Amino acid sequence: MLIFNHSRPGRRTAAHLAPEVPIDLPAGLLRDGDPPLPQVSELQVVRHYTRLSQKNFSIDTHFYPLGSCTMKYNPKVCGQLALLPGFQTRHPERPARFSQGFLACLCELQGMLAEITGMKEVALSPMAGAQGELAGMLMFRAYHHARDDRERREVLVPDAAHGTNPASAVMAGFQVREIPTDRHGDVDLDALRRAVGPHTAGIMLTNPSTLGVFERHIAEINGIVHAAGGLSYYDGANLNAILGRVRPGEMGFDVMHLNLHKTFATPHGGGGPGAGPVAAGERLAPFLPVPMVGRGESGYDWLVERHRPQSIGRLTTWAGNAAVLLRAYVYLRILGAEGLGRVADHAVLNANYLLAALKERGFTPAFPDRRATHEFLITLKPELEQTGVNARDFAKRLLDYGFHAPTTYFPLLVPECFLIEPTETESREELDAFAEAMHLIRREAQHNPEKLHTAPHKLPVRRVDEVRAAREPDLAWRPR
Amino acid sequence: MLARIGVASIDELFDEIPAGLRSDRPLQLPPAMNEAAVSRLMLERSLGDTPLLCFAGGGAYEHHVPATVWELAGRGEFYTAYTPYQAEASQGTMQVIYEYQSMMCQLLAMEVSNASLYDGATALAEAILMAVRANRRSRSRRVLLPRNIHPVYRQVARTLVTAQELELVEVPFDPATGLLDPQTVAAMAGEECAAVVIPQPDYFGGIEPVDELVRAVAPSGALVVGLVNPLAMALLRPPGQWGGAEGVDIACGEAQSLGLPLSSGGPYLGFLCCRERHVRQMPGRLVGRTVDDEGQPAFALTLQAREQHIRRSRATSNICTNQGLMMTAATIHMALMGGAGLRRAAAASHRATVELVEALTSLPGVEPLFDRLFFHETVLRLPLPPARVLEALEGHGILGGIDLSRAYPELGDALLVCATELRTGEDIESYRCALGRVLEQAA
Incomplete structure (x- = not known):
């Protein structure tokens, strides 16, 4: 039964309604009658959606071993603290000097994620893993263009990759070439050697791969791609497996994204929201998306286009999925380095x-x-x-x-x-x-x-x- | 557990990682805190900043959200479920999506809605990309994007679409009204373009002549993308009816005003609706109503051949994770408020802004910048630079609006102000008094 089937004309809950006011706008601009949304009581809404919720499997009710999705339990306190009234009622245009507590959390989160990934700098704004990938691909493009190296139009993607990888590369204007996997589950190095050239913008590598194994040829892969003038992207969707063991920046990757909603304590919400911060090493850091957060003499402040002139620009209206970022911050403060390991x-x-x-x-x-x-x-x-x-x-x-x-x-x-x-x-x-x-x-x-x-x-x-x-x-x- | 695996230590499980790749030092992170300590830290950080009475909008609006909305949306069964890939174990989430799609179609008078995009800015970018794909009569890659659309939306659209070699052409607004001029739009659309974006209301809060604009675009064959505030559409004519029965091809925007807290700008809710004929070019997930093996009603993800997990490099978009939980909250919000409830919130917001403008323009040197009707936001000209005024107002506990002088230098000392249904007569009076004092002190 749909919520619409419960509807009866004129049924409503008075407590939710704003006062009826006269309208001074010409009739020609106005809608012809109220939108035909359900007319139901609050109790009907509560029962209907409670019953719908009970038709779901979820982490809170079931073991959910969905590969590559990291459906783990997320401490409830992370959500509760991200929704404290001071955070929840903050208008995004509120000036930085009146947002020091919020900005402190974001700035420290940038630093902690840079440490975890072994990268130089982190931008938090991408709103999901796929948007983080897109940011990385736009950074590939911006880097090559900044060097006037415009023929690098091809991104290499192993055939085991998530579908978002090739889709993100295409959104950034690249063509995609698939690289096969060898029979042990590693990237086929001979095929990779044959594929690279002056047209290579770079490679996107998921590690551990979606085959559930650690890619053993990372050093060789990065060597081959870098020698050809390309860049390397690390898809951090499976970061849960490597925390404290390896750091993508140390392994030679230029840029990566993290899925905060998988690894760092935001439940998946039946589809989202997530957050896909991007971390970059020396070469690509100047191209990270804005806004970022910096700390100066007068406290924390936004870093925008004028501070980061080579940035690929903005991917979000404001600072991304802020409440998801706060959850990740709380989670990292609870775990510390040892807990993360x-x-x-x-x-x-x-x-x-x-x-x-x-x-x-x-x-x-x-x-x-x-x-x-x-x-x-x-x-x-x-x-x-x-x-x-x-x-x-x-x-x-x-x-x-x-x-x-x-x-x-x-x-x-x-x-x-x-x-x-x-x-x-x-x-x-x-x-x-x-x-x-x-x-x-x-x-x-x-x-x-x-x-x-x-x-x-x-x-x-x-x-x-x-x-x-x-x-x-x-x-x-x-x-x- | 180790014995059953056949190893002596956990370290051994990592033995496939080549030695040269391993990190040679422990992570340097702040020491672990327990729940009590981190709660105290976060409480201090959230309270550290003085509360401000909010008269800012610009795409993020402080509306009433019934307590029931998040009480229900926050249930673990919704909150901790994955994307509904296993249909039989996800009928709850899928029915919510179907109801959301249905409600958005009713509210906007459109035929199809997807299951959400990230936010208003990315929804606009996706709508532009979709319109270029969907316009089969034109090979043009030019899209008209008015200057009176949110400046950051335009920046985001530029970041996201220029890599695909689309050209975004800025349409000027009439300096006297802040609105689009149908003749200008007709002339620009006539020079071969794939799509035209029309806002309602525009970034300045103005109510655009949408019927004339849609009719002005029609002869060019360009598709029309309506960028709307969905709450406003409970009061104003919805995009599916602009310009007569035909309406727009695609409607998109930000649905934060349907039950989502301000939350520093996210997570919010991007939406995208279209005509049935364009559905195969739509980005994002869709749920359809079908039956199960016994013929009982059931829901399933559908038309997935558009999406990245099937189509990979030929998908309509790279989007995977979306804003599912915000979509759930918006659905519950719309069900609780009903059409009349949304219309009354919209009307009361409009009324409050009318009163705000009357109050503030009673002060010397403060006047409306544009001569036209507005929804719940508008632009005032100040006798001083807005940055100075806003800073002084903050000292009185007021977030006085948005300084437009950086994004729109041609408007001079212009301030974008907004009042929702939550701003009382007393709130407005506080603003008027504070602004009066600020201006007096500066004089």
Whole structure:
């Protein structure tokens, strides 16, 4: 039932209404009648949306091992402190001298992220990972143009990359060339050597890659790309795995983004918001987007175009997703360096443990000779061949067992795959229970495959007809 | 756990990292704090700055948000869920998106809405890119972007679209009214362009002659992008009806005024709506209503072949993470307020600004800069540089507006002021008194 179906003419909650005032505007400018939004009581709204919320799986209710998404528990205090009234009611045009507390948090966050990434400077404004990637690609372009090196029009992207990488490079005006992965899950260095040249703007590298392994040839990759005059971009989507172990700046990368909503304590909100700060080394730092925050004799202040003349400019109306930035700040203050190292240690420990538990039960790792990082890939191709049950069926049946499914059919390189990321915040018991559910589902696949083809059975809806959704798009309710 | 993995230590799990890449020193970060200590730190930082009575707008508005909005949106089941990729485990989020899409279409009189973009500025940039793709009659890559649109929106659009070799051509505003002139727009659109952006209201708060503007663009074949404040559309004619039944091709903007706190500028809510015929060029997620295997109503992400996770380098946009939680809050806000509630908030904001202008222009040397109607924001000419006035007003606890002299030097000592439905007669009187004293002291 839609909220519109609860609507009755004239129903409203008086307490929300501003006083009725006479309107002095000509009728020709005015809308013809009130917009046909639902007319419902507050209680109806509360019940309707509470019930809808209960149809969701979420971190607060379920294990959610969605690979490459880092669905970990985020301390509630981070959200609560980011929403203190002094922060929440601050108008973005409020002058810096009346915003010292807020700016202090942002300035210190810039510094902490620079330290974590081994980069020179950090700009916080990009509003999601993909916008951080775009910022990085615009910085590639600005750097080459500043050197009057305008023929560098091609960005190299490994074939295992997230779809945002090639899409971001194209938005920045580049062409994309895919670089294949070798059979061990590393970038194919020979193919990379053949691909680079005077047309190469640079490379975008995700590490650990979406195959769930640490890229072992980083030094060689950066060497090859830099020798050809290109730049290297580090996609920090999987930063959870490397905190305190390696720093992209020290590994030779020129620029990177971080997903604060994955690694640094903002829940995913059913799709967002996130924050994708960009960190840059010596060569690319002058091109970082504005605004940034600086500290001078008279306190903290915004750094804008006149302070940073080579900046690629603005990507956001104000300082980006400020409340997300404050959450990350609180999280880092709670953890400190040691706590941050523990994040990576336990994320990698949990992933390797779950991989071992699944191997014991006969599941097939996609890269059996490799360590898991914070996540790992298995392939259900043997199960498909044996029982006719595919990865999608497995995923849907997991929902019946009370587990959100891992990422399925991504990356595209491995057939019938599950990309599994347990994160550092899950207990050993939860990991064991997941492995056991996988085992039980495989037994069901052997004895009663039909039950899996038609899963899920215990959710608010049965399997959803996505083909019909695309063929006969019904994208909005309309009054009759 | 280590034994089961078959290693002796956690360090061993990192043994695939080549030695030469490993960091040779521990991170230098401030020492860890417990929850009590960090709470105290943040409370001090949030309280350190004096509260100011807000008369600033410029794209971020202080409206009433019913307590219920965030009570519900903040529920863990919404807040800690991922993007709804597993349809059966995400029906709650998906139905909210479908309802949001429906409400935005009702509010703006459009046919399709996506599930959100980052903010108003990036929504404008995406709308411009989309319009150029969607205009099949013109190969032009020129887009007309009026000067009376938010200056930062124009900067963001420039950052985001120029790499794709689009040309943004500035349309001047009439210096007497601050509004766009339909004849000027018609002449500029006639010189081959893919799209024209029309604001309502414009950055100065002015109510644009949108019908005339849409009709002026029509002969050129350029698509029309309406950049609107959605709250204003509860009172003023919505973009889907501008210029007659046809309306605009794309409507976009910032929906912060639908239930989101000011929060220092973010997270906010970019929106984008369009005509059905353009849907395949739309950026961002879409939810459709369908059925499950038993024929019961269900919701699914749809038309995903536009998106980066399917189409990669040929996607309509790189957007992945969007502003889902803000979309949820806006949906609940619209449901609670209803059409009448939004209209009354818009009308009361307009009324408050009329009263503010009357009060402030009673002071010597303060006068309206433009002769035209406005929504809930307008420009005043001051007898002193606005920066000086604003600084002095802050001493009286008032955030007096936005200094336009840097972005619009041609306007002289111009101040953009705004009053929402939350500004009472007493608030306005405080502003008038404070401004009076500031001007007297300077004289």
